[in-house]
Structures are given as C-alpha cells and as structure tokens.
Amino acid sequence: MKTNFSLLFILLYSITFGVGKESIIPYEIKDLGQEDGLPIEECRITFKFYDDYSKICNTGVIALIDKDTTDLNCDKFCEAIVDSGRHQFYFHKDATSDVQLSSTFEGGHAYEITIYFQGIHIMVEKPVIYVHSRQNKEMSLEVHTPGRINFSYPEMHNNGWSFEVDKQGNINVNGENFSYLFWDGIFNLDVIDLDNSTSVYVPQSELLEYLEEVCDSFGFSGSEKADFITYWYPQMKQYATVKVNFLFNSQAKQVSKIKNSAGLPVYQLYMFWQPYEAKHSYKFHKVPVPKIPEGEDYILEWGGAKIS
Amino acid sequence: MIRFYSLLFSFCLFSSVYGERIANHYQIQDLGRESNLGGQILIEFEVYDDYNEICNKEVSFKYNQVDLQVNCNDSLCSLLTDSTNFKCRVLKNKTYPVYIKESLKRNHKYRIKVFLQGRRENVRKPVIYVHSSDTLALNIKLTTPCENIFSYPQISAQNEWEIISYPNQTISFKNEDYRYLFWDGELKIDEFDSFLANASIIESDSLLSYLNNSLNTFGFNSQEKADFITYWFPSMQKYPGVYIQFLFNEEVHEISKLDNNQSLPVYQFYMVWTPLFTINKIESSFTDKIIPQINVPNDYILEWGGIELNQNIFENENEF
Numbered sequence: 142m143k144t145n146f147s148l149l150f151i152l153l154y155s156i157t158f159g160v161g162k163e164s165i166i167p168y169e170i171k172d173l174g175q176e177d178g179l180p181i182e183e184c185r186i187t188f189k190f191y192d193d194y195s196k197i198c199n200t201g202v203i204a205l206i207d208k209d210t211t212d213l214n215c216d217k218f219c220e221a222i223v224d225s226g227r228h229q230f231y232f233h234k235d236a237t238s239d240v241q242l243s244s245t246f247e248g249g250h251a252y253e254i255t256i257y258f259q260g261i262h263i264m265v266e267k268p269v270i271y272v273h274s275r276q277n278k279e280m281s282l283e284v285h286t287p288g289r290i291n292f293s294y295p296e297m298h299n300n301g302w303s304f305e306v307d308k309q310g311n312i313n314v315n316g317e318n319f320s321y322l323f324w325d326g327i328f329n330l331d332v333i334d335l336d337n338s339t340s341v342y343v344p345q346s347e348l349l350e351y352l353e354e355v356c357d358s359f360g361f362s363g364s365e366k367a368d369f370i371t372y373w374y375p376q377m378k379q380y381a382t383v384k385v386n387f388l389f390n391s392q393a394k395q396v397s398k399i400k401n402s403a404g405l406p407v408y409q410l411y412m413f414w415q416p417y418e419a420k421h422s423y424k425f426h427k428v429p430v431p432k433i434p435e436g437e438d439y440i441l442e443w444g445g446a447k448i449s
Numbered sequence: 450m451i452r453f454y455s456l457l458f459s460f461c462l463f464s465s466v467y468g469e470r471i472a473n474h475y476q477i478q479d480l481g482r483e484s485n486l487g488g489q490i491l492i493e494f495e496v497y498d499d500y501n502e503i504c505n506k507e508v509s510f511k512y513n514q515v516d517l518q519v520n521c522n523d524s525l526c527s528l529l530t531d532s533t534n535f536k537c538r539v540l541k542n543k544t545y546p547v548y549i550k551e552s553l554k555r556n557h558k559y560r561i562k563v564f565l566q567g568r569r570e571n572v573r574k575p576v577i578y579v580h581s582s583d584t585l586a587l588n589i590k591l592t593t594p595c596e597n598i599f600s601y602p603q604i605s606a607q608n609e610w611e612i613i614s615y616p617n618q619t620i621s622f623k624n625e626d627y628r629y630l631f632w633d634g635e636l637k638i639d640e641f642d643s644f645l646a647n648a649s650i651i652e653s654d655s656l657l658s659y660l661n662n663s664l665n666t667f668g669f670n671s672q673e674k675a676d677f678i679t680y681w682f683p684s685m686q687k688y689p690g691v692y693i694q695f696l697f698n699e700e701v702h703e704i705s706k707l708d709n710n711q712s713l714p715v716y717q718f719y720m721v722w723t724p725l726f727t728i729n730k731i732e733s734s735f736t737d738k739i740i741p742q743i744n745v746p747n748d749y750i751l752e753w754g755g756i757e758l759n760q761n762i763f764e765n766e767n768e769f
Contacts, residue, residue, distance in 0.1 A: 267679065292686065294679050309617065317671035320628060323679040363625040371574065371601050371631040372680075378599065 167240045169255045176251040181225075184246040187253050188219035193237060193260035193329060202256075205231040225249075234258050236331035260329040261448075264291070265411075267372055268397060268444030269321040271365060272306040272405070275438055279305045280403040282440070286396060288326035295319060301400075320364070330448065333395055335386045335413055342423040344382050349374055351427070355387065359410050360433030361441070369443055373412065376447065380416040382423070387412055389431050397442065405440050408433045412445035474566065475539075475547055480558040486529075491558040494519070494526040496539060499567030499637065508541045508565075543568045543638060568759065569596070569635040574680050575705055575719075575754030576629040578673060579614035582747040585711055587612050589750070592706040595634025604632060618672075629676070636704060636756065644721050644758060647736045648692040656686060663695065667718050668743035669751070677753055681720065684757070690725035697741050705752065713750050716743050720755040 179185055192198040199215045206221060207229055213219035225248030232240045237258035246252060265288055272280075283301035284290070295302065295314045302322055305313045312319045343351050352374060356366040377383050388396065393409035401407070417423075433439060483491060498504040505526045510517040517537055519528045533555060539547045544565040553559060572595050579587060591608045602622045604610055610630050613621040620627045638644065651659050660682060664674045685691050696704075701717040709715070743749075 264683075266683065269679070292683050294675055294682075319675050320672050321675070323675065325683050364619075364628045367601055367627050367629070367631065371576070374601075375571075375573070375599055375633050 167238075167257050167259065168242050169257075170242070170244055171253040171255075172247070173251040173253055175249050179249050179251065181249045184223050184225055184248060185251045186221050186223060186246070187251070188213055188221070189253070189255045190219070190232070190234070191255065191257050192234070193258060193331070198234065198258065201234055203233040230254070232256050232258075236261060236329075260331050263328050263330050263446045263448060265326050265328050265396060265444055265446045267323065267325060268411075268442055269323050269368065270399065271310060271321050271441045272304075272312055273310060273439050273441065274306045274403075274405075275308060277305065277307045278403055278438075279303075280401055280405075282322070282399060282401040284324055285398040285400065286326055286328075287332045288328035288396070290324055290326045293322075293324040295322070297324060321368070325444075328396070328446075333388075333413070335388075337386075339386060339428050341385045341387070341428055342382055342417055342419070342425060343385055344425060345378060345380065347425060348377060348383065354427075355410075355430050358430040358432060359389070360408070360435075361443075365441065365443070373414075373445060377414060382417040382419045383414050384417040385412060385414045387428060387430070393442075396444065399440060399442060401440060403438075405438050407440045407442065409441075410443045412443075413448055414445065415448040474564040475549055476562045476564075477549075477551055478560045478562075479554070480560055482554075482556050483558045484556075486556045486558070488555050489529045489531055490533070490535070490553045490555060492528045492530065492535070492553075493558070493560050494521075494528070494539070494563060495524070495560070496526065496541070496563040496565060498541065498565050499544065504541060504565070508539055508563075510537050510539055512537045539563045539565070541565050567637045570638050570756050570758055571633060572636050572704060572754055572756055573633050574631065575633060575752055576631050576676065577707065577750060577752045578618060578629050579612070579620055579713070580618060580745075580747070580749050580751070581614045581713070582616055584616065585614045585748075587614050587713075588710040589630065590708045591632060592708070593632075593634060593704060595636050595704070598632055598634040600630070600632040602627065602630070604630075628672070633754075638758075644756075645692055645694050645723065647738050648694040648721075649735045649738075650690055650725065651693055652690045653686055653688060656691065657682060659693075663740050664718075666740045666742055667697070668716065668745045669718075669753075673751065673753070681722075681755060685722065685724075688724040688726065691722050692725060693720060693722045694736075695720055695738070695740065701752075701754075704756075705754065707750060707752060709750060711748075713748050714746060715750045715752065718751070718753045720753075721758060722755065723758040 176185060188204070190198050190202050199219050202213070202215070202219075204211050204213050206223060211221055213221055223246060225246055227243065227245045229243045230241065237260055240256050240258065242254075270282065281301055281303040283299070284297070285300065290297070290300075295317065302314055307313070310320065312322060349370070352370055353366065356369055361369065388409070388411040390409055393411045396411050397409065399407045399409075433441070494505065494510070495503060496505050496508050503524065505521040505523065508526070510519045510526070510528065517528060519526045533553050535553050536550045539549065544567050547563050547565060549561065549563070577589065589610045589612065591604065598604070602610070602625065610622060612630070615621065618628065620630060657678070660678055661674065664677055669677065696719040698717050701719045704719065705717065707715045707717070
C-alpha cells in the first residue's frame with residue numbers, strides 16, 4: 142500500500158479578541174494514504190476534536206459537510222465517508238469559535254482531520270466597585286476571578302486594594318480619592334454559565350427604561366445608575382433588539398468573587414448582552430431583580446460584556 | 450423601439466457599529482435600449498453628497514482598486530462598460546463608500562443616483578462636572594452640531610439642564626443625585642480637517658502615564674481622572690500605539706459649547722485619537738502643543754469627551 146503522509150497546516154482565520162488579534166491554526170489535515178477495500182470514488186475521514194484546554198471533545202459538535210448537517214457517528218470515533226473531490230466543512234461547538242475548512246480529497250484514501258476549537262474570549266468590561274459605609278473605615282478588598290485581569294485603576298496590588306472609605310463613599314487610595322475601584326479582564330466565555338432560559342429580549346424602544354428599572358430595583362444610587370447607563374446604553378441603543386442576561390449576586394461569583402477585610406456583604410450585577418436579530422417573534426419578559434437590603438453597609442460591583 | 454422605464458429597485462442598507470458605519474445607498478433606473486451603443490452599456494451617474502447637492506466632480510469610481518474611466522461634468526458622470534455584471538465603488542473623501550452591484554443588459558442605458566453619506570464619528574462620553582463652593586441653582590446650555598444626541602439625565606428640548614450643584618460636587622436634577630451630566634452624539638467630520646493635524650504618537654507602554662500626566666496638568670481631580678482613564682484607556686491600550694490630539698477650551702467649541710447662567714468659567718478637554726496598527730517598533734513623538742494648566746478656581750465647570758476616529762478617513766482614496 143502506498144502510504145503518503147502529507148501534513149497540511151492551513152491558516153484559515155484569526156479570532157478577534159477583546160484585546161487585539163491573535164492568529165491560530167484551527168485544524169490539521171493528514172492524508173493517511175490509500176486504504177484497502179475503500180472504493181476508488183470514496184474517501185474515509187476520521188475526525189478528532191479538541192477543546193480550548195487540549196482535551197478531546199467529540200461530543201456536542203455540529204458538523205456540516207458541503208452545507209448539509211452530517212452525523213459523524215461519534216460513539217467510538219467520529220467518521221464520515223465522502224466522495225472524492227473538494228469538500229467544505231463547518232464545525233460548531235457551543236462557546237467556541239466555529240471552524241471552517243475546504244480541501245480536496247483523493248479517492249480511495251483515508252484522512253484524519255483534527256479540529257482545534259478555540260474558546261471565545263470576551264472582555265468583561267468596567268467592573269467597578271463602590272463601597273457604602275456609614276462610618277469612615279480602613280479596609281482592603283480582593284477580586285478573585287477566573288479571567289485574566291487586564292487593567293485596574295487605581296492599580297491593584299495582590300489582586301486588590303487597601304483603602305479608607307468615608308461616609309460619602311469616597312475611596313481613598315494612597316491619598317487620592319476615587320468614586321469606585323475599577324478592573325477589567327479577559328474571560329473564556331465557557332467559564333461563564335449564561336442561562337438562556339433567563340435571557341431578556343429587549344426592543345430598543347424599551348431599553349433605556351428597562352435598564353433604569355433594573356438599576357433602581359437592584360438598589361443603585363443615582364450616580365451608580367448614571368455610571369451604568371452612560372457606559373452601556375450608548376453601545377446597546379443602536380441595535381433594534383438586544384438579548385440580555387443578568388447575573389446577580391451568587392450567579393455573578395463565576396465572574397468575580399470579592400473578599401473584603403471588613404466583612405461587608407457584596408452585591409453584584411453583571412450584564413452580558415448581544416445584538417439580537419429578531420427573525421422570529423419574541424416577547425419582552427422581564428426577569429426578577431433582587432434588591433440590596435436597606436440600612437446596612439455593603440459593597441456594590443457591576444460589570445458586563447458584549448458577546449459578539 | 451419600445452422604450453420603457455422601470456425602476457429596478459432602490460436599495461438602502463445602513464448598519465452602524467459603535468464607532469464604525471457602513472452605508473450603501475443608490476437607486477438605479479433602466480432607461481431602455483439605445484441603438485448606438487454597439488453592444489456596450491451606458492451608465493450615467495448622479496452623485497449626491499450629504500447635503501443633497503450634486504458632487505460628481507469630487508468622486509471617483511473604482512473596481513478592484515482600479516479607476517474606472519468615467520467622464521464627469523456638473524450634472525452627470527458617464528461610463529461605457531462591457532460588463533453585464535457591473536460592480537464598482539463610488540468614493541468621495543470623508544464619506545462612506547457606496548458599493549454598486551448590478552446585472553445590466555447590453556445596449557441599455559442606465560441612470561444611477563448615488564447618495565453619499567458623510568462620515569460621522571461618535572463624540573463619546575462628554576461628561577460635565579460642576580465645582581461650586583456654595584449650593585448653586587444653575588442652568589447649563591449645550592450648543593453642539595452633533596446629531597442623535599443621547600443625554601443622561603435627559604436634557605431639555607432647548608438643550609438645557611436645570612440643576613442644583615452642591616459643594617461636594619454632587620449635581621441634583623429632578624431630585625436625583627449625579628456626579629456629572631452626560632451627553633453623546635454623532636458629529637459630521639467633513640468640516641474638521643484639523644483633527645490630528647498636530648497629533649502626538651504615543652506607544653502603548655507610555656500611554657497610561659501620558660494620559661495621567663496630561664489630565665493632572667489640565668487640573669482634573671482624581672475622580673475625574675479615573676472616569677476618563679477607565680473609559681478610554683482599556684479601548685486604546687490594545688493597539689501598539691495611538692495618535693492623540695487634545696483639544697482645549699475654545700478649540701472644543703465647534704463640537705461643544707457650554708453656557709451657564711452663573712457665568713462660571715468652563716474648561717473643556719477633548720481627546721481625538723485613532724489607533725496605530727503598525728506592528729513595527731513605534732517610538733513616541735510629541736508635538737509641541739502645550740496643555741493649558743488651570744489655576745483651578747473655586748467655582749467652575751469641567752467637561753471632557755473624546756472621539757475615536759475611524760482610521761481609514763486618513764487613507765488616500767487610492768487605497769480603497
């Protein structure tokens with residue numbers, strides 16, 4: 142049997158991250174040569190799928206060959222028989238970037254295609270942390286996150302800040318006053334569980350009022366609400382409809398866990414949103430919003446991300 | 450000869466991405482068969498600018514980076530082509546290109562009206578702080594050529610906010626407290642040739658300290674500086690470098706002019722910037738533009754804002 146191993150590395154595309162562009166090689170095609178018993182007009186292709194952590198992930202993959210959804214029979218290993226000639230492949234796995242490839246396959250040959258799914262990276266923007274205290278207080282605070290912290294202001298040390306807070310909420314770090322502590326970070330989207338059953342589809346005409354309502358219900362002050370609205374609404378309002386997922390408090394801990402030396406309760410509101418093409422009719426169902434209890438000192442954090 | 454006029458279609462697609470817009474807008478009319486075209490197709494263009502005025506002589510027509518041979522006068526541009534699958538881009542400085550793609554019939558004459566959209570950029574996050582040593586009832590009026598303004602809290606129909614400012618820098622508007630007044634909008638940039646004319650090049654590693662120093666010099670306090678830096682820096686730092694030009698005080702008035710009934714001095718600090726994509730080593734270079742230093746009085750108004758310019762407005766049209 143004539144064996145011809147040729148390895149094709151093809152740079153197909155680059156993924157845009159929140160922080161610039163990185164090139165990746167998303168697949169590899171090996172020609173394993175002629176296979177005995179395989180009709181001359183057919184090819185056998187076996188597939189291996191790897192996730193962002195270099196682990197085999199043959200389940201949950203949607204494959205299209207020449208635009209037709211194809212069952213790769215992945216019980217033992219994933220495989221398809223195709224006619225010889227040129228074929229297009231498209232692979233989708235949730236929370237990763239789709240992979241597309243096109244190649245020519247010689248009749249009677251066996252091939253192995255390895256797909257490297259890359260996790261979708263998002264920039265979780267503007268988490269800002271406010272401290273509400275009825276007395277002046279010296280304290281420290283740490284952010285623990287599965288994301289990679291990109292920027293903080295004032296600058297974090299050892300994942301956090303030491304500061305003095307006054308009754309007006311001024312946070313004094315090294316002699317300078319701030320209204321909030323800021324950080325942002327890059328996350329692999331698959332570490333964040335966005336429950337689609339709690340997605341809210343918001344038409345543009347209702348968006349501002351709805352965001353205000355959520356902020357008010359949660360217990361944002363006027364200034365905090367203005368910080369939230371003036372950051373997010375200008376980006377969101379240009380779309381006819383947006384799909385929004387809120388993560389409140391315990392749900393938000395998958396993004397950021399805040400520990401503080403004063404033992405203050407921490408309330409968090411994260412908003413993940415994306416433009417929604419309203420091809421089908423949808424209903425604007427609001428989700429219940431928890432409320433920060435009154436009369437106690439507390440820490441508030443909000444943040445979010447646009448999911449492309 | 451049967452002459453028929455049919456409006457094939459009018460086509461309008463407009464999408465907007467924050468900081469980036471793509472427009473495609475034209476109408477085509479089949480003016481019927483002409484006896485003297487010898488198998489070719491005659492296309493006449495009328496090109497209108499953002500002010501709905503004909504601008505035939507200021508535009509170019511390209512396909513695959515090559516100029517098409519189009520003869521233009523004040524009323525029409527004419528093109529003879531053999532291509533029944535006609536494609537071209539219509540380009541004018543500081544407008545969005547219009548892409549034309551049509552199936553045409555030989556020996557027919559067509560009229561295409563092209564409606565160019567002037568480039569617009571988002572003036573982002575202008576925020577207005579009020580410093581007052583006493584509680585003040587204040588009217589602040591915004592004058593701006595920007596369109597599609599969003600403001601928070603909402604400005605009146607006369608573009609005014611009626612507020613009470615307190616010595617702790619809190620602004621009260623309709624019984625709700627704010628740290629600042631916010632507005633943003635879209636600015637037609639075709640009248641702003643001077644943007645980035647005196648820009649500094651700042652490499653990514655020096656950017657934070659450059660912004661910090663500039664804001665300190667101008668007189669921002671630490672909270673205002675944090676608002677500015679946490680808004681702009683994350684979107685700028687991802688590039689190898691940026692071109693930056695600051696506009697100060699009167700220089701900002703073409704974008705935003707603020708008047709107030711208490712005659713408080715108004716200080717304005719705007720940043721116009723665009724990314725530098727070059728991956729070769731970038732060395733910072735500074736212009737000699739001096740940042741004015743405010744001897745901060747007790748009572749004053751401070752506004753900051755910025756514009757991220759779409760890079761390709763500076764590209765030569767031949768690069769489209």
